[in-house]
Amino acid sequence: MPEHTNNPSNAPIDELPSEGQLYDLIFLMNSTVWGRRLTYIDIENWLSNFQSDVFDIAYERRMALLLLANFVYYNEDEVRHLCRQMYRNFIHESLLKSSLTEDPSMAVKSILGKTQFGELGPPGKSGSVILYYFRHENALQESNIFNTANPIPDHVDTIVYIDDVTVSGDQARTFLLDENDNLLIQDKHIKILTLIATKEATHDLGSIGIQVTSCIDLDDRSKCFSANSSIFHYFPNHLDNCRQFATIYGLKANPADPLGHSNGQYSFGFFYNVPDNTLPIFWSQHAGWKPVMPRYISNAVGGTQNEIGPYI
Secondary structure, three states, X not given: OOOOEOOOOOOOHHHXXXXXXXXXXXXXXXXXXXXXXXXXXXXXXXXOOOOOOOEOHHXXXXXXXXHHHOOEEEOHHHHHHHHHHHHHHHHHHHHHOOOOOOOHHHHHHHHHHOEEEEEOOOXXXXXXXXXXXXHHHOOOOHXXXXXXXXXXXXXXXXXXXXXXXXXXXXXHHHHHEOOOOOEOOOOOEEEEEEEEEEHHXXXXXXXXXXXXXXXXXXXXXXXXXXXXOOXXXXXXXXXXXXXXXXXXXXXXXXXXXXXXXXXXXXXXXXXXXXXXXXXXXXXXOHHHOOOOOOOOEEEOOEEEEOOOOEOO
């Protein structure tokens, strides 16, 4: 545990917005984007996690509120829009590979006739949620949905897996590869359509024959504590202190990955859940930690739950 610092000399507190200004920004986002899901009490309960373990409590509160004010929240309307965009991206890429002399409407029909879509991951994970919206937003037929209980029809040459986030690529590897890192389905084209991906995951999966197409590409600006972090563009003197703050409290919230899975350092979530690559200080419920944007996980029988009850 580092020595407690009341006034960190390398990060003058006056450079940060005031607590009141940060609250105003948070409640503006809460009313316009977040669906009024947070109350003042919710935020204060979350802030009660921070008890001067690292810096003066007033400074810790302002750093926490700064991170929350920069939390990117995708509501249901935005997820529906992104699902339509994913479909358009897939069709566009497929048409580019088709015969230029073929009628576009017939080409689309031909593409869909040879394609099945399925969720990336087991039932109850976020892929199932996104597949539901993807299917309905794009009016796909039941014949277009991949069912692992049935053999893949001979006329299908492309399997497209749907998910919300492909950041590390770990889930795709676990779900699509065998123990020798070979594709489980060898005789089909394998693709992933995802709302959000990193270039690293796209390149890594592409190198083993899995094409990833995303609506939003994350880079270093999206990582809370990278040198190019968009959060600290105007507050660079506070970046190192905030990383220290988030790491030490992250060890309480999620000891295995204090800054998120694979050192994600992200600050975003969806109306139905928060990915584990996001900072655990937002979502964890480990050892009595009070979350502000809870993360919910699949249970053994299907459904979803966290440590205290159901979510979806």
